[in-house]
Amino acid sequence: MKILYVGDIMGRPGRQTIKKVLPGLIQERGIDFVVAQGENLSDGKGMRPKAIDEMREAGVDFFSGGNWTTKREEVYPILEDPKGPVVRPANYPEGTPGRRYKIAETPFGRVLIVSLMGQIVGYLDPGESNPLHAIDAILEETKNEPLVARIVNFHGDFSSEKLVIGQYLDGRVSAVIGDHWHVPTADARLLPKGTAHITDVGMVGSRDSCLGVKTDIIIQRWLTDERSRNELETQGTMQFCALLIDINPTTGQATHLEQIIQFVEN
Ligand SMILES: [Fe+2]
Numbered sequence: 001m002k003i004l005y006v007g008d009i010m011g012r013p014g015r016q017t018i019k020k021v022l023p024g025l026i027q028e029r030g031i032d033f034v035v036a037q038g039e040n041l042s043d044g045k046g047m048r049p050k051a052i053d054e055m056r057e058a059g060v061d062f063f064s065g066g067n068w069t070t071k072r073e074e075v076y077p078i079l080e081d082p083k084g085p086v087v088r089p090a091n092y093p094e095g096t097p098g099r100r101y102k103i104a105e106t107p108f109g110r111v112l113i114v115s116l117m118g119q120i121v122g123y124l125d126p127g128e129s130n131p132l133h134a135i136d137a138i139l140e141e142t143k144n145e146p147l148v149a150r151i152v153n154f155h156g157d158f159s160s161e162k163l164v165i166g167q168y169l170d171g172r173v174s175a176v177i178g179d180h181w182h183v184p185t186a187d188a189r190l191l192p193k194g195t196a197h198i199t200d201v202g203m204v205g206s207r208d209s210c211l212g213v214k215t216d217i218i219i220q221r222w223l224t225d226e227r228s229r230n231e232l233e234t235q236g237t238m239q240f241c242a243l244l245i246d247i248n249p250t251t252g253q254a255t256h257l258e259q260i261i262q263f264v265e266n
Contacts, residue, residue: 001032001033001106001107001108001148001149001246001247001249002029002030002031002032002033002244002245002246002247003031003032003033003034003035003111003149003151003174003175003244003245003247004025004026004029004031004033004034004035004242004243004244004260005034005035005036005064005151005153005175005177005201005242005243005245006018006022006034006035006036006037006060006201006204006240006241006242007036007037007179007182007184007200007201007202007203007204007241007242008039008040008066008179008180008182008203008204008205008212009036009037009038009040009041009055009203009204009205010040010044010182010203010204010205010206010211010212010232011040011041011042011043011212011232012043012232012234013205013206013212013232013233013234013238013266014040014041014203014204014205014212014238015041015051015054015055015058016238017204017205017238017239017240017264018036018055018058018059018060018204018240019054019058020238020264021240021262021264022034022058022059022060022240023058023059025242025260026059029244031244032106032107032108033061033062033104033107033108033111034059034061034062035060035061035062035063035064035113035151035153036055036060036062036064036204037063037065037066037153037155037179037180037201037203038052038055038060038063038064038065038069038086039064039065039066039067039068039069039155040066040068040203040205040212041055041063042072043232044068044212044213044230044232045068045071045072045230046068046069046070046071046072046075047063047068047069047072047075047086048072048074048075049074049078052075052078052085052086056085061085061104061106062085062086062087062102062104063085063086063087064087064113064115064153064155064179065086065088065089065098065115065153065155066089066115066155066179066180067089067117067155067180069086069088069089069098069115070088070092070096070097070098076097076098079097079098079099080097080098080099082099082102082103084102085104086098087099087101087102087114087115088115089115089116089117089128089155090114090115090116090131090134090135091116091117091128091129091130091131091133091134092127092128093127093128093129100114100134100138101113101114101138101142103142103145103147106148106149108148108149108249109146109148109149109249110145110146110148111147111148111149111150111151112138112142112145112147112149112150112151113151113153114135114138114150114151114152114153115152115153115154115155116131116135116152116153116154116155117131117155117156118131118154118155118156118157118158118161118162119131119156119161120156120157120161131154131161131165132165132168135152135165135169135173139172147252148247148249148250148252149174149175149247149249149252150172150173150174150252151173151174151175152165152169152173152175152176152177153176153177153178153179154166154176154177154178155178155179155180156178156180157180157181159178159185159199159200162176162199162200163187163199166178166191166195166197166199167191169195170191170192170193170194170195170197171191171192171193171194171195171253172195173195173252174194174195174196174245174247174252174253174254175195175196175197175243175245175247175254176195176196176197177196177197177198177201177243178199178200178201179200179202179203180200181200181202181211182200182202182203182205182211183200183202183203183211184198184200184201184202184241184259184261185198185199185200187199188243188257188258188259189257190254190255190256190257193253194251194253194254194255195253195254196243196245196247196254196257198243198257198259201241201242201243201259202239202241202261203239203241204238204239204240205232205233205238205239206232206233206234206235206236206237206238206239206266207236207237207238207239207263208233208236208237209232209233209236212232212233213230213231213233214231214232214233217229217230217231234266235266236266237263237264237265237266238263238264238265238266239261239262239263239264240260240262240264241259241261242259242260243257243259243260244257244258244259244260245257
C-alpha cells in the first residue's frame with residue numbers, strides 16, 4: 001500500500017497549495033492513504049473544523065498533531081472521537097483533550113497513527129513526557145490489533161532527537177517521520193529493519209518566507225527582540241513537501257520510500 005505523509009500545512013497558502021497539488025498526485029501515483037500534519041492548518045496555529053473538511057475534500061484522510069493541535073476548542077470533539085481524523089501528541093499530560101493514538105480504516109486495513117512531541121521544541125511544554133516511553137506503551141497496548149501499518153510522526157526541533165527515535169523504532173513500526181521544522185532534510189531512507197525514516201519532511205506553504213511567516217516580521221523580531229504577531233506569507237513560490245512510502249500490508253514493513261518536493265507558482 002502507498003501512504004503519503006505531507007508536512008505541516010501552513011494556513012491558507014498551504015491549503016491552497018494542497019488543493020493544487022494533492023488530487024493530481026494521488027491519482028498519478030496511486031496513493032491509498034494520505035496523512036498530513038494539521039497543527040498549522042488555520043492561520044498557522046491550530047485547526048478549525050472547516051479547514052479540516054476542506055483538506056479532506058482535497059484528499060487528506062488523516063491529520064497528525066503537534067504543539068498547536070489543541071489550541072482551538074472547536075476541534076476537541078474531533079480529537080476525542082476515536083473515528084475523528086485528527087490525533088494529538090501522545091506524550092502530552094493526562095487530561096489533554098484528545099487521544100494518545102488513533103487507528104484509521106484504510107482500503108488495505110487498519111493503520112495505527114501516533115504523533116510524539118520532541119522534548120526540545122524551542123520551549124518545553126509543561127508536563128510533556130518521554131516520547132520513547134510513550135510510544136513503547138502504545139505499541140504494547142496495540143500489539144494484538146490486526147494492523148497493516150504503524151505510522152509514527154515525531155514533531156520536534158532537534159535533528160538529533162528525530163534521528164534517535166527513527167533508530168529506536170526501526171523494525172517496530174512502518175515509518176517514523178519528523179516534522180515541525182518546516183525545512184526538509186536530505187536523509188530520507190529505509191532503515192535496516194524496514195522502517196521508513198526522514199528527520200524532517202518539510203512543510204506546505206510559501207518558500208519565500210521564514211518557515212511560512214513573512215520574512216520582514218521575523219527579521220525585525222531578530223533585530224529588535226520585540227514580540228510581534230506572525231503573519232503568513234501569501235505571495236511567491238509555494239512548496240509542497242511530502243514522503244511517499246510503500247508498505248507491505250502483510251509484514252507492516254516499508255519496502256520503498258521517496259521524498260516529494262514540488263514548487264507551485266502562486
Ligand atoms: Fe509545530
